Structures are given as structure tokens and as C-alpha cells.
Amino acid sequence: SQQGEEDPQALSIQEGENATMNCSYKTSINNLQWYRQNSGRGLVHLILIRSNEREKHSGRLRVTLDTSKKSSSLLITASRAADTASYFCATDRYRAGAQKLVFGQGTRLTINP
Amino acid sequence: DAGVIQSPRHEVTEMGQEVTLRCKPISGHDYLFWYRQTMMRGLELLIYFNNNVPIDDSGMPEDRFSAKMPNASFSTLKIQPSEPRDSAVYFCASSFSLKGTGELFFGEGSRLTVL
Numbered sequence: 001s002q003q004g005e006e007d008p009q010a011l012s013i014q015e016g017e018n019a020t021m022n023c024s025y026k027t028s029i030n031n032l033q034w035y036r037q038n039s040g041r042g043l044v045h046l047i048l049i050r051s052n053e054r055e056k057h058s059g060r061l062r063v064t065l066d067t068s069k070k071s072s073s074l075l076i077t078a079s080r081a082a083d084t085a086s087y088f089c090a091t092d093r094y095r096a097g098a099q100k101l102v103f104g105q106g107t108r109l110t111i112n113p
Numbered sequence: 114d115a116g117v118i119q120s121p122r123h124e125v126t127e128m129g130q131e132v133t134l135r136c137k138p139i140s141g142h143d144y145l146f147w148y149r150q151t152m153m154r155g156l157e158l159l160i161y162f163n164n165n166v167p168i169d170d171s172g173m174p175e176d177r178f179s180a181k182m183p184n185a186s187f188s189t190l191k192i193q194p195s196e197p198r199d200s201a202v203y204f205c206a207s208s209f210s211l212k213g214t215g216e217l218f219f220g221e222g223s224r225l226t227v228l
Contacts, residue, residue, distance in 0.1 A: 033216065042117075042204055042219035043156075088156065090217075100146075100169060101217060103156040 005104050006089055012110040019076040021107040023089030024069075032065055033090045033101070034074050043088065046074075079111045119205050119220035127228050131193040134223045137186055138207030146217065147180055147190050148204040156204075162188065174199075195227045 006023050013019055023032070031050045035043040049056045049065045049072065056063045062075040076083055086106040093102045118137040126132055138145050146161040160170040165182045173180070177196070182188040192199055202224045206217040 035217075042221045043206075043217070044219070045216045048216060100158055100161060102158065103148075105155045 006087070006107045008107060009105070010108045010110070012112060013079060015079060015081055015111050015113050017079055019079050019083070019109055019111075021074045021087050021109070023072045023074070023104055025072075025089075025091045026070065027093065028067075029091045029093075031092055032063075032072050034061075034063060034072075035088045035090060035103070037086045037088065037106070039085070046087075076109075079109075081111050081113050083109060084111045085109060117205055117207050117218050117220035119203075119223050121223055122221065123224050123226075125226045125228065126195055128196055129194045130227075131191065132195045132199075132225060132227075134190045134203050134205075134225070136188045136190075136205030136220060138188070138205070139209075139218055140186065142207035142209045142218070143185075144208040144210060145182060145188050146204075146206040146208070147188070148206065149201045150204060150222070151201045159190070159203075192225075195225075197227045200225055200227050 006021055029051055031048055033048045034046045036046055037043045047056060047058050047061055047063050049063050051067055060077045065072045086108050088103050088106045090101045090103045092099055117139055120135045143164050147159040148156050149159055150156045157172055159172045160180045161168055162182045178192055180190045202222045204219050204222045206219045208215050208217050
């Protein structure tokens with residue numbers, strides 16, 4: 001099963017509104033990352049939050065992490081049409097002597113002009 | 114830096130043919146990852162290397178898949194023989210991180226269609 005599970009699977013809002021996406025995970029983590037993927041392109045790193053951090057900001061992005069609930073949220077404020085993309089959370093996972101990033105299924109965000 | 118470079122961007126082949134996907138990571142990065150993305154299964158990690166050595170290949174679907182990293186600037190993912198269920202977008206990513214779970218830099222992907 002996926003380590004990170006995003007919800008909602010799809011979100012459609014009007015330009016200027018805020019968009020909130022959530023990610024839940026199952027096992028303990030060292031850090032959690034959020035990535036964006038535009039249609040037909042590769043993933044682009046947005047922000048990394050460590051397990052000892054609760055909140056982090058980057059421009060119009062705000063990420064929170066609640067390790068007790070094993071969940072994270074990504075807030076995009078004052079959304080723009082260019083924010084239309086899929087957003088993925090990724091958590092580090094240790095298995096079989098190796099550490100790696102595991103991605104969720106993503107949230108498809110559509111910003112309507 | 115040009116970023117992670119993948120080739121080909123698109124490949125259409127027939128079942129049974131050999132497919133080779135190529136990746137040039139960002140110079141100086143010591144981790145290289147191969148992911149596969151499909152609508153049904155999302156983004157799956159196939160294999161990753163550290164300093165050209167395969168660390169975890171538990172995600173490689175079966176023996177038809179193989180990956181190599183002969184040097185720090187080049188990696189290949191080979192499928193032989195290919196099957197229609199291998200149709201997907203294959204991403205290469207590189208990273209500079211002591212633990213291999215830092216920020217990943219992705220290429221634009223290779224879209225494979227097996228007929």
C-alpha cells in the first residue's frame with residue numbers, strides 16, 4: 001500500500017481561492033515532501049518538512065505536519081491558473097536495509113479562471 | 114545545469130521488442146532513482162543507486178527489467194522482452210543527500226507505449 005495517501009483525489013476551485021490538500025501516512029518518518037507535476041512533465045519539488053517541524057512556509061505555500069496524527073496538509077493561498085497541476089506528498093520509508101521516498105497517488109488541482 | 118536528462122521522450126514499440134531508456138543525472142548528485150508512473154498504480158519506485166551501486170531493486174517488476182549505472186553520469190533501464198502492461202511513463206530522478214531521501218530532481222520522463 002502507498003505510504004502517503006492524499007485527499008481529495010481531485011479539487012476544483014476558483015482563481016483567488018485557497019486550496020488545501022491533505023496527506024496521511026502510516027509509519028514514522030524523518031521528513032515529508034510535497035511535489036507538483038504539471039501535465040506531461042516531471043515532478044518538481046516544492047517543500048520539505050522534517051519530523052521535528054510543525055509548520056513551514058514558502059511563498060504562497062504553507063505546509064503543516066502533525067506526527068501524532070500522521071498527517072500533513074499543503075495550503076496554496078490566492079490560487080492562480082498556473083497552480084493547476086497534480087500535487088504529491090512523499091515520505092521516506094526504511095525497508096530491507098534501504099531508505100527511499102514513497103509517493104502517494106496525488107491530488108489533481110484545477111484552478112478555474 | 115541542464116537538469117536530469119532522459120531519452121527518448123516517447124517510445125512506441127511492439128510486444129516482444131527490447132526497450133532501453135536512458136538517463137543523465139545532475140552532475141554531482143550521488144543518488145539516482147528510476148520510477149514508473151501509471152494511472153492505476155501511481156508513482157512506483159523501481160530501483161535506486163548510490164554512487165553507481167544498486168541499493169534497492171525490490172520494486173523491479175520481474176526479470177524482464179534490468180537497470181545499470183556504469184558511471185556517475187549515465188544510467189539505463191532496459192525491458193526485454195517488452196509487454197503491453199509495461200506501458201507507462203518512466204521517470205529518472207537524482208539527488209544529493211546523505212540519506213537518499215532529500216529533494217529529488219526529476220527528468221521529464223520517457224513515455225513508453227507497448228503495442
